[in-house]
Amino acid sequence: MRLPAPLREALRTFRRTPLLSVLSVASIGFSLFTIGLFALVALNFRQSLRTLAERVEIVAFVLRGTPTETVTVASQDIQAFPEVLEVNFVSEEQALARARSELVEFKDAYRDLEANPLPASLEIRLKPKFRDAKSAQAVAERVRGFPFIDDVRFGRDWVQRLDRLRNLAGIVGAVIGLAFAIVAIVIIGVTIRITVLQRATEISIMRLVGATNRYIREPFLLEGAIKGVLGGLLAALMCWLIFVVFRKSAAEISGGLVFFGTPELAAGVLFGTAIGLLGSLLSVGRHLRHV
Amino acid sequence: MIRFQHVSKTYPNGVTALRDVSFHIAKGEFVFFTGHSGAGKSSILSLILAEQRPSAGDVRVSGFPVARLTANQVPKLRRKLGVVFQDFRLLEYRTVEENVGFALEVTGARREGIPGRVIRVLTQVGLASKARVYPKELSGGEQQRVAIARALVNDPPIFIADEPTGNLDERATRGIFQLLQQINGGGTVVVMATHNLALVRDTPYRVLELKGGQIVYDSAQEAATAR
Numbered sequence: 001m002r003l004p005a006p007l008r009e010a011l012r013t014f015r016r017t018p019l020l021s022v023l024s025v026a027s028i029g030f031s032l033f034t035i036g037l038f039a040l041v042a043l044n045f046r047q048s049l050r051t052l053a054e055r056v057e058i059v060a061f062v063l064r065g066t067p068t069e070t071v072t073v074a075s076q077d078i079q080a081f082p083e084v085l086e087v088n089f090v091s092e093e094q095a096l097a098r099a100r101s102e103l104v105e106f107k108d109a110y111r112d113l114e115a116n117p118l119p120a121s122l123e124i125r126l127k128p129k130f131r132d133a134k135s136a137q138a139v140a141e142r143v144r145g146f147p148f149i150d151d152v153r154f155g156r157d158w159v160q161r162l163d164r165l166r167n168l169a170g171i172v173g174a175v176i177g178l179a180f181a182i183v184a185i186v187i188i189g190v191t192i193r194i195t196v197l198q199r200a201t202e203i204s205i206m207r208l209v210g211a212t213n214r215y216i217r218e219p220f221l222l223e224g225a226i227k228g229v230l231g232g233l234l235a236a237l238m239c240w241l242i243f244v245v246f247r248k249s250a251a252e253i254s255g256g257l258v259f260f261g262t263p264e265l266a267a268g269v270l271f272g273t274a275i276g277l278l279g280s281l282l283s284v285g286r287h288l289r290h291v
Numbered sequence: 292m293i294r295f296q297h298v299s300k301t302y303p304n305g306v307t308a309l310r311d312v313s314f315h316i317a318k319g320e321f322v323f324f325t326g327h328s329g330a331g332k333s334s335i336l337s338l339i340l341a342e343q344r345p346s347a348g349d350v351r352v353s354g355f356p357v358a359r360l361t362a363n364q365v366p367k368l369r370r371k372l373g374v375v376f377q378d379f380r381l382l383e384y385r386t387v388e389e390n391v392g393f394a395l396e397v398t399g400a401r402r403e404g405i406p407g408r409v410i411r412v413l414t415q416v417g418l419a420s421k422a423r424v425y426p427k428e429l430s431g432g433e434q435q436r437v438a439i440a441r442a443l444v445n446d447p448p449i450f451i452a453d454e455p456t457g458n459l460d461e462r463a464t465r466g467i468f469q470l471l472q473q474i475n476g477g478g479t480v481v482v483m484a485t486h487n488l489a490l491v492r493d494t495p496y497r498v499l500e501l502k503g504g505q506i507v508y509d510s511a512q513e514a515a516t517a518r
Contacts, residue, residue, distance in 0.1 A: 206397055209393070
């Protein structure tokens with residue numbers, strides 16, 4: 001079976017100039033790798049923040065003597081708040097048992113108690129997108145409105161600091177990510193331009209013998225797309241190798257690293273293809289306008 | 292086939308290459324353009340090939356108005372022209388037959404018909420036995436023959452040769468010139484720019500001499516005046 005002419009021409013270029021082809025695939029690969037590596041760091045940082053945010057919890061202390069039925073009904077009301085994931089009632093006895101098991105250094109003090117000093121409480125966990133200071137504050141205010149609630153705490157300072165960290169990470173991530181993407185696009189554009197210039201004679205001959213711009217452009221676009229795909233796969237492979245190297249050591253420090261899922265990897269390769277295609281389109285288009 | 296009417300060409304850098312040039316080349320003619328470097332020969336060929344547009348005046352090639360050609364029309368005009376240059380401009384990584392076949396491929400010719408047409412034209416230029424070799428393995432004269440075969444394979448009504456013998460020895464020059472005469476004998480217009488006055492002097496063909504961007508001598512007009 002004979003391949004279509006543009007594909008045949010594109011593959012012929014790979015055969016004819018293997019070194020330049022390998023270098024341009026490597027250049028695209030390394031450029032995408034810098035973006036991929038940054039995205040991997042950002043992904044893991046976001047994951048860590050998410051893990052931290054899971055600790056955002058509102059504790060509402062119940063007045064002593066409040067009937068259990070009242071608390072149960074109120075729990076159901078609180079559970080219905082749009083921000084709330086779950087509400088857990090901790091009785092006075094459970095609070096004491098937990099204190100005994102968790103605060104071992106005060107074990108003797110708790111054993112000698114004649115009366116339980118710890119109040120019952122409602123532990124309220126928020127849905128992931130509401131784990132910020134503003135939402136926690138809003139829920140706390142509403143819970144405080146129940147007459148049997150003595151006090152509500154949620155570690156305002158800590159949650160506010162987490163908010164600031166999240167905002168800062170978002171801005172820094174966007175700026176650095178954009179800078180990496182621009183640098184990668186420029187490097188890839190220059191690489192593709194070199195391959196176009198290297199074939200300037202061929203292009204001028206094609207034009208002289210009556211080739212249409214479309215005929216000239218097609219193999220370059222295919223070549224750019226193929227290089228983009230290969231560069232994208234190379235970048236994904238390098239990111240995975242880095243991930244494998246650091247996964248083990250990171251597991252000891254934090255909860256372990258996460259890697260891109262299939263959609264993110266596919267998006268990365270697609271991004272490489274798009275850049276290869278766009279770079280070729282611009283380079284060859286510019287060249288055709290000037291010869 | 293080719294008509295220039297009051298054509299001037301000034302390049303963006305301000306250099307005026309042609310000033311009020313007018314001539315007409317009829318079907319079947321063989322015409323030499325002579326003159327020193329910078330006289331305007333290359334500018335005339337560039338205008339015929341639609342590589343440049345005239346700054347003033349009208350250029351018509353095989354019916355195409357060069358000044359008003361759209362990007363889509365340029366390839367259509369070029370398919371009516373066969374072109375060879377002093378430096379051959381062959382693709383080094385393609386064999387002789389691939390170089391010639393390439394000119395057919397880019398015009399979208401039917402693939403099955405390409406090998407037959409390539410061999411026919413290589414036979415015409417005397418290189419059928421070297422179809423599978425690469426340009427680097429050929430002499431200068433042979434490389435120019437390949438370039439001529441490439442220019443002829445689409446059966447163009449006009450053949451443009453820009454200093455085709457500039458890089459060749461005397462024997463090869465004679466061979467190439469004979470080939471161009473054969474092409475002209477088939478009814479194709481041949482337009483050749485050359486420095487080689489000895490070659491021009493010994494032929495009966497029309498000569499247009501350029502100097503400072505103007506035609507200073509046209510052998511056809513001289514003959515008409517003499518008559």
